[in-house]
Amino acid sequence: MEVGVLVPGGAQERTAIPVLKDQAPASAGAQRVLIVDDDARLRDLLCTVLTPLDCDIVQAGSGEEALTVLLERQVAVIVLDINMPGMDGFETAQLIRDVDELASTPIIFLTGQAEAGDLHRGYDLGAVDFLVKPVGRQVFYAKVKALLELDQSFARLRSEAAKLHEEQMQAARAAEIRQRDELAITRRREKLTNIFAEASIDLPSLERTIVTELSQMFDAECVLRLPTPDHGWHESLSHNESRGALELLQALMAGTDAETVARAANYDTVMVEELTARSQRFGVVCIGRADGPRFTETEAALFRGASAAAALAISNATLYRVQAEYAAVMQATGDAILAVDVSGVIRSCNKAAVSLFSTGPDTDALLGRSICDLAVDAERGRMQEQLDDALTTRQEVSLEMTLAAHDGRHVEVMITLSPIGDSVDLLVAVVVHDLTEIKHAQTEIRHLASHDPLTDLANRRQLTDRLATLARDRTTAADLVALVYVDVNHFKAVNDTYGHDTGDELLLAVATRLRSAVDEDTLVCRIGGDEFVVVLEDVPSSAAAVASGDRILELVQGQPVHCGSAVLQPSISMGISCLGATAHTPEELLTQADMAMFEAKKNQSQVCVLYTDAIGSRQQGKVNLRTEVVEAIARSDLRIVYQPIVNCETNTTFGVEALLRWRVGGVEIPAGEIVALAEDAGQAARLGRWVLTRSFTDYASLGRDDLKLHVNVSPEQVVDCTFLEHLFSTTRDSSIAADNVCLELTERAFYGDPKPAHIALRSARDHGFSLAMDDFGVEYASLTNLMHVPVNWLKIDRSFIADVLDNERTQRLVHSQIAVAECMQVGLIAEGVESRRQADWLRDAGCVLQQGFLYSHPLEVTDLGGYLDSVE
The missing domain is CATH 3.30.450.20 (PAS domain)
Structure with a gap:
């Protein structure tokens, strides 16, 4: 470039002086100082002062000469005299500052006197300092040295800036290359995405497309593993018959780490990516080259992008399938x-x-x-x-x-x-x-919660609620609430004889008659299997309640009931209690009416029984006895007495029957009542075990193997799971023979389901024990029991023997029982023989084995031995 320079020829005239672009220093790495002064001696002196500095010093005697030097050399510091002939220092400085390359070169002005105007002008021209002649050596040296050090710092900065610029240029070029690569990857990924999207509806087709495209793109084997709904895995291979693909699959199954897969498959290079989209993991995709080149960073980036596109496509296909399933479910x-x-x-x-x-x-x-x-x-x-x-x-x-x-x-x-x-x-x-x-359903449930499902009458829950309300709302003593407790007599026998369907029809008929016998708003309930309750409100007196009860009883029992093929005569027992009379709470009302009903049932009353304190006392006594019998069994307070069984033809003792006794307060409790109390207390099996153990021990102490021991067993005892085990073990412990023991049982043992009793008794019979049917022909006799139970003896009940001499009908019944025994080829024993005439009639009819007061009252075991000795 060219700049204008003032020359001494005229103030307005300028000469174009070329400025060199590349100015090499005098010595490599050395800085230059230009000293400009018209006084040669001063210039030499200043050069001498600067000699210790590691720099080149150049002299110029005028401004023109200084400009010439600057055209040829690059300098770090200019020392410029102001007062010079021709072009003075200020004009020279102005020309220097007009050149861009020299504009920042520091200038130190030398002057003989420093006037304010010169200072201002010099600083305007970019001077860094003014030195007044004569110049101090130390000051001059220090100022030049500082400027040289500053120039060195600037040089370093310029070098670092140039280096940084170069690095930035290289980074920009690398970024441009990466951008081109990324653009290429993006285009290829977009192509894959479009290909995957076209097959994204059908998941199997999509899987095939993914492995095919990735295999072709990278010239490698490809394996895709996706989970199945049954928590297994489904694999797709790029080449189903390829050995390499199968090896890669086996390696992938061993682990999803790329290095692990590469080692397991003996591959040089492998890439593995988990397929994740929408925060959900869908599976794993893997590509590998057995012999080809290693994957580049660009290929790795492309594989990651392709995997992301594949994951998104699989996600879309899965969502489509789920949406289709949801749509089908929504429609269905x-x-x-x-x-x-x-x-x-x-x-x-x-x-x-x-x-x-x-x-x-x-x-x-x-x-x-x-x-x-x-x-x-x-x-x-x-x-x-x-x-x-x-x-x-x-x-x-x-x-x-x-x-x-x-x-x-x-x-x-x-x-x-x-x-x-x-x-x-x-x-x-x-x-x-x-x-x-x-x-x-809720209405039905509420109805069922308060009604009996068979009869549709109110149930116990509704009864409890109504009684609680009546007890709370009863305001005057004159208002009575009567509770009628109804029980169907012999209902179990109906079920056992005719079946449960017939029993249900009987209950329905009774329920219908009870409902029709009272007003519509009167509460009628079924509270148990064969138990009903009628609640009579606003009853004027207990007598009126009883009259209403009698009218209900008469209506229920008035006509027979046709139940399927059977015609039954309903029989009920009724008890009444009155809230406000004898009862003061709903609980007392129910309990008292129940007691009154049992009183009616026990006495076979044909009228409604009103609860009284006497009934309560008797029932309470029974409750107390039930408690006491449990304690008596535990303490072995019961006794066994023995009544001989005699052969009336030979007057010899055939055997003895063990009879249970219990004395309470000086009163002897009959065996039947003891058993009933034990059954009510749930102690029948325990009582039976006690009787077997005691009677076997007593029998063994007699030492009479020629006698039979007859022992009564209760129905609950026979069906108890421990019955046979205890029977057999007691026989062994007593050292008596099983064929010396006869087990007597009533036909009550076969009520309900008779099979368990049949099985137990046949097992006892097979072990040598004899069986006897006690009270045969009483209550609900059934000849089918003789078919299923291998009895050895039938016992004629004492009720037949009592009338056998005076009642021709009874005589025919006894003859029929004797005939049954002969036909069944079983023995026969008559109970309750009290006179010689009865004994003779039975002997003549064919029954020679007899027991009763005629021969002996039941004896204590201590007296039994003496009796046996006396009759022999």
């Missing part, structure tokens, strides 16, 4: 499902909604209608409020309401309003669940 569900917009307009619905709310099969009939229009008139405002609430809070809302079906029916439903979507396209999913069946 029985609940009506609708989608409505923020204004409540129906946008879509399923078949159930169309079936419920539309007259035809077309969904268009519902689309565009307001969801509020489906509600009955009284519920539309509430529907709109709940819809607005769901949209405002973005929370699910559930409510019960009534909707109008297409045929005008009012349908009780449960509606759930669930906001879905975002603010741009916010919808509300409306699920309508028909509650008709549920409401009906």
Whole structure:
């Protein structure tokens, strides 16, 4: 470039002086100092001062000469005299500053006198300092040295800046290269994404496309592993028959780490990526080259991108499948499902909604209608409020309401309003669940909770609630509430004889007659299997209650009942108690009426029995006895006595029967009552075990193997799971032979399901024990028992023997029993023989084995030995 320089020839005239661009220093790495002064001596002196500095010093005697030097050399510091002939220092400095390359070179002005105007002008021209002649050596040296050090710092900065610039240029070039590579990768990934998207609807096709495209793109084997719904895995291989693909699959199954897979497959290079999209892991994709080149960073980046595209495609295919499944479920569900917009307009619905709310099969009939229009008139405002609430809070809302079906029916439903979507396209999913069946079921459940399922009468729960209310609301002593407790007599025998269906028909007939015998608002309940209760309110007196009870009893028992093929005569026992008379709480009322009913049943009363304190005392005594019998069994306070069984022809003792006795307060309790008390207390099996053990011990102490020991067993004892085990072990412990023991049982043992008793008794018979049917022909005799139970003996009950001499009908019955025994080839024993005439008649009829007071009263074991000795 060229700049204008003032020359001494004229103030306005300028000469173009070329400035060299590349100015090499005098010595490599040395800095230059230019000293400009018209005084040569001063210049030499200044050079001498600067000699210690490691720099080159150049002299110029005028401004023109200084400019020439600057054209040829690069200097670090200029020392310039102001007052020089021709071009002075200021003009020279101005020309230097006009050149860009020299504009920043520091200038130190030398002057003989420093005037204020010169200082200002010099600093305006960029001077860094002024030195007044004569110049101090130390000052001059220090200032030049400082400027040189500053120039060195600037040089370093310029070098670092140039280096940084170069690095930036290289980074920019690398970024440009990466951008081109990324653009290429993006284009290839977009191509893959488009290819994957085309196959994304069908998941199997998508899997095949993924492995094929990746295999071709990278010229490598490809394996894709995706989980199956049954928690297994499904694999797709790029080349199904390729040995390399199979090895890669086996290696991938060993682990998903790339190095692990590469080692396991003996591959030089492997890439593995987990397929993850929408925060969900879908599987693993792996590519590998057995012999090819290693994958580059660009290929690795492309593989990651392709894997991301594959994961997204798999996610889309999975979502499509799930959406299709959801759509199928929504259409198949029985609940009506609708989608409505923020204004409540129906946008879509399923078949159930169309079936419920539309007259035809077309969904268009519902689309565009307001969801509020489906509600009955009284519920539309509430529907709109709940819809607005769901949209405002973005929370699910559930409510019960009534909707109008297409045929005008009012349908009780449960509606759930669930906001879905975002603010741009916010919808509300409306699920309508028909509650008709549920409401009906709830009504049925409430009814069943308070009614008997067989008779549809009120049950015990409703009775308890009503009695509690009556007890709370009874205000005057004159108002009585009578409770009539009804029990069907011999109901178990009906079930056992005719079957449970016939028993149910009998109960239904009794329930119907009880219901018809009282007013409509009178509470009639069934509280047990064959037990009923009638609650009579506002009864004027106990006598009136009894009269009402008698009228009910007469109506129930008045006519026979046709139950299937059987005709039965209903028989009931009734007891009454009155709230406000003898009872003061519902509990007392029930208990007292129950006691009165048992009193009627025990006495076979044909009238309704009113509870009295005497009845309560007797029942309480029975309760006390039940408690005492448990303690008596535990303490072995019971006794066994023995009554001989005699052969009336030979007058020899055939055997003895063990009879249970218990004395309480000086009163002897009969064996039958003891057994009944034990059964009520749940101690029948325990009592039976005690009787067997004691009687076997007593029998063994007699030492009479020629006698038979007859022992009574109760029905509960026979069916007890420990019966046979205890029987056999007691026999062994007593060292008596089983064929010396006869087990006596009544036909009560075969009530209900007789099979358990049959099995137990046959087992005892097989072990050598004899069996006897006690009280044969009494109560509910059934000849079928003789078919299933291998009895050895039949015992004629004492009730027949008592009338056998005077009653021809009884004589025929006894003859028939003797005939049955002969036909069955079993022995026969008569009980209750008290006179010689009875004994002779029985002997002549064919029954020679007899027992009774004629021969001996029951004897204590201590007296039995003496008796046996006396009769021999």
